[in-house]
Amino acid sequence: MKSVAVLACAGLFSLPAAAQQADDPLAPLDPVPAPQTVSPPVTTPTPAPTPAPTPAPAPPPRVIPRDWRGVFAAIDAGDWEGARLGIAAMPAGPLKPYATAKLFAARGSPVVALPDITALLAQAPELPQAEQLSRLAVTRGATQAPAVYLPRPTIPLGQAPRRGRTRPVQGEPAADALRIALEPFVKVDDGPGAEALYLQAVPTLSYEARAEAAHRVAWIYFVAGRDADARRIATEGRVGATGEWAAQTAWIAGLASWRLNDCVAAYDGFREAARLGRDAEFNAAANYWTARAAQACRRPREVSPLLRAAARSPESFYGLLAREALGMDKRLPQSAAARDVDHVESLPNVLRAAALVGVGRRADAEELLRHQAKIGNPVHHRALIRIAAKMNLPGAQFWLAHFGPVGASSDPADRYPRPNWTPYNGWRVDPALAYAHVIQESNFRAEAVSPAGAVGLMQVRPGTAGDTARARGTGASVGTAALQDPLANIDYGQAFIELIRRNGATQGQLPKVIAAYNAGPVPVARWAYYDRGDPLLWIESIPYWETRFYVPAVLRNMWVIQGLEGEATPTLDALAQHKWPEFPNR
Template sequence: MHTRKKTTKRLKVLSLGVVVITACLLNAAVYAAGIAPIPARKPAAFRADPLALLRFPALNQTDEPAAALMASPAIPAPVIPGHKPPVPQALTHADGRETMDATASLQTIPIPARKPEASGLNPTLQMAATQDITAESASGGDNFRLTLPETAPATLTAAPSLEGLNKIYKSKLKRAPSQRDSVARLVNIVKQDVSSGSPTRALKRLSSDKAVPYLDPVEKDQMQTLIARGYLLAGKVVQAYELAAESAARSGKYIPQAGWVAGLAAWRMGNYEDAARLFANSANSSYSSSWQASASSYWASRSYMRARKPQEVSLWLKQAAQYPRTFYGLIATRSLGWDYDFNWDTPALTAAHKKILEDHSITREALTLVKNGDYTAAENALAKIDTSKDPALAEALLAYAAQKNLPALGMKLAQAYGHPKGGYYDSALYPLLPWKLKDGYTVDRALVHAIIRQESKFNPGAVSRSGAQGLMQVMPSTASYISGKSQFKNKESHASLRHPQTNLEIGQRYIEKLLYQDHVDAELFSLVVAYNAGPGNLKKWKRELADMQSDPLLFIESIPMGETRAYVERVMSNYWIYRLRMNQPVPSLDAVAEGEWAQYVPIDGIKQAGLPSLSDLRLADAR
């Protein structure tokens, strides 16, 4: 396996007083930074779990019941031998009041033992990495060491979710069907109030609605955190802070989002030490996803730098860097000067694999489709095979997908099955397009791949509920606008947009057009926002959040649309990882790690007038 080689030349935090920045998160996260729209659930499942609508997709919640919530003195930095956590201090408010740190009553939570997917390492490597970080922290050394296991399984092992969704909170309260319906109704109404920009109305409901007695304390704090997020996005920072910090104090162990929202509010209020401890609480919660944990850890590092506590900065950067496939994990790793440990190997297709495939009826038919050149039909058929109880078949399919360039199938399998020696088959998680463009690329290959991975997961036949088509999820109206051909507006012509080459040509031309609009100006964060939410929303948000132009990561975290916040993080993570896979430098990652916007620097395709090239920039080492 690959190991991290640590260098020291980029770790200037102690002398420069600057720290890396980050951003956003999740349809659920999904994602580390926000409340994304919640997908519809089956009625029975929803009735059993009405609070599901409140889940922040990128956050973690769990099946663990809410035990008695015990308050303890303070929220610590990572629990590391020989390292003394900060002591809560009085906070001075804008009106001159002094109060104790709002996190003082939060439970002290040690860094949980993460699953291997968090850093892409198997348990032995994960333990070695943790031990080395501990040794460095205690001794002040700067050598990062990993030890490979002596033996490894012979076949694929089940890979834990890349989202790191370890736990989901469920109440132990027994509710009658009518009570569950009342709770579901309240959740829906509160969510609608927050989405429509009325958090105050939602807060009133939370105190007076007839369903409130049917909520346990943690569930009520989940809803209060959602309302706090609404206040934060509406620019009512003090209200957001008060509600989220209160929820974090009561239920922070189970709701990492509470510490996250309160931390962002404290940051915007200039209470950086308070923000650091709130972010630390969120990062340390065992209910945090890998995206949430890396985001909170990174922002804890930023906050400690602003609070003039540089001794904490590198500790929290190292914590964020445990998740190298996340947005903030990538930035933290770059800031520390560490190498990335991605595994670009693919399993070789052996005679034993071929026999397994030939003995299976569906794969046998798919092999015939491939021989006839119908790769899409073959890939669709193979993707329907249940390999959950047959890792040998999964390994054979993964090897076959790699050899025949079936990216959607390979990506699906690599998300479910890890490398026999631990970690992932990153080459399958981040596959390359098998289709060729007639006139080649006019924008970077890595950028096209990054968008496709998020939009369609390399399925050329993908169609969204809104009508977006194909690999790059191009809307028919956009295709007509870009191509100048009205035929794409006709429903009968939509199928042509699912032709890979057609979709790629129109998609990259749309990227080119967006890149040079005034409000994008060849900046990648802005480009990705415009691609997802439209140029009009980008223009509006840049106007409304003009005071955040000096802090790109705070700008991203303050975008009102949760889906877009998560989309930016995912696509940018994909982009940087694809650049690394293609052995290309990552100047935009360097820029973000230094607190700057992610300026687009073309490597592939045709250089456009006014854009810098690699030779125009002073790049850090490409590693």
């Protein structure tokens, strides 16, 4: 029994708590466990493996310029290290100091150490950049500026006669006010309105200011073909005046009388203009037209003396016409050979200029010759002009012919460069005519750009050049850089001359072609109303003052160049006979 009881107790104590509670309802309840929420397993994303960094592309190997063209191109492009390495790799010669100086002086180039500057200036103190680098040496710590050749001031050496606009009368408020008030009437060619305003202001004006205002009113009438009114106003307006405006009003009175077939009044007007005028070109014109009036009035004894008076200006348009009429030599005089040409050719800057021409750096070469003129002996100035012509550097020749230090001199013929150039696509107009335009348009400055965007030697507009290129099928546009190439610029310039020559407005007559180059063919078509078939009267009647002075200047330039080349001047012959000169054939 005992074993049974033990087993029973053992069995009792082994019952689960739930069973015990079932057997004993008074036993305390166990707390109910809160239901467990099973959260999904948290997974940590495995980061993607970091790719190995892509190695930076290796810089292209530096191309070291192998010639001077490449060196200067690197300087132009701001590739300072390439330029430095290129200069270092080049052999010694005249261009090495010049290229080094250009690199040192270039805007944005690296800082240059003082020893490098002083070494360069000790080697080449005559360089154009020497003065700038000498100042730079002081900023780098030099106790004294390195000695260099300093450029001297230049003075004008003379210029071809040019007719210009007469300057307004100064210091008269009433004249200033009238000038402004007349402008709207001038623009619309309202002669009666301008005359009424002028007459109202006359009591407040000096004699000279009255002549100026009368000239403006008379010109409106003259352009409109109202010659009697033009002569009346011009004649009345110059009473009491003795200056340039009196000469200008007398000139208009003479022209108006000529158109009225009144040779006596024309003679009086032109004679007075010649007496009062102070401009060489204007005086030659007045004397020539006085001779024409004397001839028309059957006063032959006066003709030759008047033509000789005009011929005293051999570099003027009317002076050349007079010399042609008199059978005189029309070539400009040239002095004997320049002194010491061989010596000047051996100067460092001149040697550098020659080397620069050889590598296509024409503008740099011209800079060197101009600089040499400023630092060199003035007696060598003519030699520099001859050297510039020999090197085919007309821009430098033109500048040297017009400017130099005190003691320098030049010949009138030097003012008419004749470079040995052949434009792209060859010559199709007379080179003398093309160069005559170049002188008038740009003074042979190949890089010139006008405010209106015309570019280069012949001041060609990119749009006009683009039209030519498209017509040729060679491209859609022509940029400024292309037009600064002399050979390209002259090619496009002569293409425009050919175009306007074929235009009906010019009728193939040279003065009208030249006028259309300056003003366009549309105005030229309107200017044929009152010339009576007289080419000189047509020129003097052009309403635009710029074109009125441009046409004779270009013709003069062409005739001078033809004379210097020993060529015939058929257009001068025609105009001297008062015939329309045809466009010259190539």
